Amino acid sequence: MKKTFRIISLGAFLFTINSYSSAYAAESAEFQGGSDCNLKKYVDKKWQSADATEVAGKSYSLQPLKANPKYSSFNVGGVWYSAPAKCFGGKGESSASKESSSSSGSSELESEFMHQTKAGVIELTPSFNYHSQSQTTIVGSAITKASGMTFSAMPEYGINKIFSVGLNLEFSSDSTTTAAGKTTASGLNDPSLFFNGSYQMGSGLLRAGLTVSYSLGHAKMTSATATNESTGGMGIIPMVGYEMPLASGVFGGQFKYSYLGTRTFDDATGTLLSTTTGGSAWNLAVFYEKTFSPMLVGLALEYSGISAATSVTHVGTFSFTQLGVSSSKFTANLYGSYSLSEKLLLLPGFIYGMPSSAALSSASAIEIDVGVRYKF
Numbered sequence: 231m232k233k234t235f236r237i238i239s240l241g242a243f244l245f246t247i248n249s250y251s252s253a254y255a256a257e258s259a260e261f262q263g264g265s266d267c268n269l270k271k272y273v274d275k276k277w278q279s280a281d282a283t284e285v286a287g288k289s290y291s292l293q294p295l296k297a298n299p300k301y302s303s304f305n306v307g308g309v310w311y312s313a314p315a316k317c318f319g320g321k322g323e324s325s326a327s328k329e330s331s332s333s334s335g336s337s338e339l340e341s342e343f344m345h346q347t348k349a350g351v352i353e354l355t356p357s358f359n360y361h362s363q364s365q366t367t368i369v370g371s372a373i374t375k376a377s378g379m380t381f382s383a384m385p386e387y388g389i390n391k392i393f394s395v396g397l398n399l400e401f402s403s404d405s406t407t408t409a410a411g412k413t414t415a416s417g418l419n420d421p422s423l424f425f426n427g428s429y430q431m432g433s434g435l436l437r438a439g440l441t442v443s444y445s446l447g448h449a450k451m452t453s454a455t456a457t458n459e460s461t462g463g464m465g466i467i468p469m470v471g472y473e474m475p476l477a478s479g480v481f482g483g484q485f486k487y488s489y490l491g492t493r494t495f496d497d498a499t500g501t502l503l504s505t506t507t508g509g510s511a512w513n514l515a516v517f518y519e520k521t522f523s524p525m526l527v528g529l530a531l532e533y534s535g536i537s538a539a540t541s542v543t544h545v546g547t548f549s550f551t552q553l554g555v556s557s558s559k560f561t562a563n564l565y566g567s568y569s570l571s572e573k574l575l576l577l578p579g580f581i582y583g584m585p586s587s588a589a590l591s592s593a594s595a596i597e598i599d600v601g602v603r604y605k606f
Contacts, residue, residue, distance in 0.1 A: 260318065261285050267317035272310040274569050275521040280311060292318060341473045341480045342526055342567050343517045344437045346426040347388040355384040357601025365593035378404030394426040402459045417458040420445045434474025441467040450496040463493035479520035487512045502544055509539035524569035532561040557587035577601040
């Protein structure tokens with residue numbers, strides 16, 4: 231069973247790096263304090279009270295706080311702080327008030343669902359996924375059960391405030407059981423290169439993305455009942471989304487489309503057995519997440535559709551065409567993160583899906599994810 235495609239957000243095709251790669255320019259200022267100057271810092275995705283001694287005697291460039299322009303934010307030692315704009319000496323207050331919040335590529339509240347690595351940071355996310363699906367056909371009430379595991383490693387680098395780039399490598403082992411018997415598949419999935427992008431728009435972030443996957447070889451049989459995990463083709467997956475603060479959490483939506491090129495399938499000797507076209511898919515998701523320091527909990531509801539694929543099977547000098555059926559799937563995705571240290575996050579998740587098509591009378595699917603993200 232092939233794991234449902236996953237898209238990682240990106241945005242290189244909507245923006246030009248040279249246009250936005252310059253740092254935010256603001257005049258130097260210093261926190262002065264006062265009776266109404268409540269200094270806060272952003273730790274573990276949550277604003278917490280901070281001691282003025284942490285920033286005493288230090289100068290920094292101010293930016294208007296996106297959620298409240300009457301406040302100014304600044305970075306000291308990699309930690310973001312905020313306080314009312316009137317609490318800063320120098321010319322920082324007037325400078326911050328003149329700058330539009332849309333000139334920044336980051337936000338104080340950012341989602342885990344559309345996570346992007348910060349500028350100048352390298353992150354590595356190894357993860358384990360267990361997936362299982364059961365379905366029954368309308369004609370003949372044939373039952374198919376499939377399950378498997380996927381191990382992945384995903385490094386990502388933040389190029390600047392707006393862009394990041396990464397690579398996703400996966401190894402899967404799957405089995406499928408029908409009335410005719412059991413088949414297996416194992417090996418390296420198609421490697422994918424992805425770009426992430428974010429841009430401040432209003433009170434939230436506009437997200438955009440592009441993922442390109444490419445099969446290192448043809449899909450092929452390795453024995454009479456086993457195949458590799460390659461698709462035998464390539465995929466191009468653009469994405470666009472938006473997220474914003476809501477009720478002390480983050481609310482957002484995302485749309486992605488997966489275009490699949492022609493895929494080839496060979497027998498164990500390398501002889502072409504079939505070619506497949508079509509089967510492209512789209513996915514629409516809405517999500518909400520909230521931080522309960524040191525953890526975050528989120529829920530995403532997703533609906534996807536997959537177009538019918540056409541397969542041409544070759545037998546000697548003859549060939550015949552098989553037309554598949556389109557399908558759809560509703561998915562509930564419960565996910566989260568737990569801070570183990572300043573640089574290490576635990577990333578658990580549980581997904582329940584309900585596939586449907588004209589050929590199925592019933593179907594259900596589950597996925598269990600466990601991963602960690604390490605920041606270098």
